[in-house]
Amino acid sequence: MLKKKAMLIDLTLCVGCNACQAACKETNHMPEKEEKSLSPTTYTALDEYEGVFVRRMCQHCDDPTCASVCPVGAFTKMPEGPVVYDVDKCIGCRYCMQACPFQVPRYEWSSTYPRIQKCVMCHERLAKGLPTACSEACPTGATKFGDRDELLTEAYTRITGEPDKYVQKIYGEKEVGGTSILYISSVPFENLGFRTTLQTTPLPQLTWNALSKIPGVVSVGGAMLFGIWWITNRREDVKEYEQKNNTNHPTNGKS
């Protein structure tokens, strides 16, 4: 049985060396140039808020919005945790970008045959039993790779162990149903550009509420339309029949 993997990012340990980005780019065969924000050639980037560095990347949701909205099922949540993208299925509707609550997917706008680009949590390395490239490269242990359950326990131990240092929250534990990237921090998350108002139930539930009504609409609607047609049509038939009878037997009309 595969255990769900995750990464714990402790913002208090990050020194902003950007080794994660460099390792990521090497693993994913991307141009080496350092980048300040996510792009089609950058799966992870650092934001700085007054000395605090925040890693931005795909959160690998447990019930990914992107996977639910994609009309052709180009996104898959693997049992090990990564949310991966199959470019051969993609039609380029960009609904995933529109829907992602973390605004992560990037698009190759300058290409005539564009792809969606985002972190794939080194799923090929994971299959070989290796950790993600970024966590391996991290010199301070700010990004730690492991089983999600264990990392959650560790995060709890850390924040409850030093309540004066840490904000008592693990970002990603419950957001949109939980994600595979977990953050802990000494600065309130809302001050670091995190969306803290996200609901705790997975977003796909919202569209499913509507989609699940389709069978009802079709069956009830279909029966109703047929019923109305039958009645109105019948009325016409009766009228025609009566008129015909009346002309055939003119005496009937007099009564």
Place this chain on the structure above:
Amino acid sequence: MKKLLTTFGFWKVTAVAIMLAGLYSTYVRFFHGLGAATNLSDQFPWGIWIGFDVLCGVGLAAGGFTLAAIVYIFNLKRFEPIIRPTILTAFLGYVLVVVGLMFDLGRPLQIWHAIIMWNPRSVMFEVAWCVMLYTTVLALEFSPVILEKFKMTKTIKMVKRISIPLIIVGVLLSTLHQSSLGSLYLIVPEKMYPLWYSAYMPVFFYTSAIAAGCGMIIFESFISSRAFKRGLEMDLLNEIARVCVMMLGVYAVMKFVDLTDRKMLSLLTVPRFETYMYWLEVIIGVIVPFVMFTQRKIRRNPNGLFIGAALVVVGFIMNRMNIAITGMEGWSGTSYVPSWMEFTITMMIVTIGFMAFYFIAKYFPVFTHEEHHDDGEDTHAAIAWKRDIEAVSQIRN
């Protein structure tokens, strides 16, 4: 220049200009990519091609299923004179939506993937199937017009035999499709400004589309009557306006109750861009035409009817653009104004639509019923009245 305009006519020159600009933009779009042609970005991935071409294109085609239901399901055969142009409008609307999608999709040649690669959890998947199926249904509904021209009576009979199931399927597909465009946005509760975001967006999309579809029937009738120098079915359009006003009323009440329910009424007075756009949309598209169409006098006046219908259509377009663009800008942190290439491509698509309608209506039996000029507004009613009197006297004899 003036000479040129008078020789070829203002509209022809405009159409040619739009087509040329649109063709250039098409070249840029397909040979240099979406980035070169549009102002779309990672922060703002959907622009007017979705907001206008798709959302409005589908919505304004709603007259098709509304009138089909009126004529064939409710059996109100007196509306038959306007059914063909309405179905044509709807069919062209859908074809143009597909054309618009070919521009918007990053990998348009993969559009067929939705047929074999299923994801029933996706609203977009539902949308894709509705577009495919309903475009086919509309083509079949319209096919007798083409078949008549070529006198293929046997095939016509075959189509007529399945016409009632076809109409029912068409109404169901439209119901699903119109509402599903609203469902598309259910997934962005955080991103959309709360004046627009509601769990009832699918219902709002459906009702407003029927109102706008009615508006389009009236609008299209007026344009055709001018282009083809034919009379107006004033009495029929009047009744359509009554359906329209009813839907507008239902829509307005639902929207109000929804805002109250969500405790968002106070947003209506917050001085910000979204508020102004919301009011503009509601006043132009709902309040003014509602008041106009409830007045019998205005409804019976051709100009009043036309202006009211045009307002409904414009207001509807504003609503969809607000949902797709205005309501999404705040959260995205960027502003989006379509590039001139996005504009010209949209305009080109609309122009193609108008031209296609003109040529089909000119060379095929779209307007088949005897034209009657509207000196007597109640021509149809009068004929029916006369028929009734005759029938009664016949019975008496």
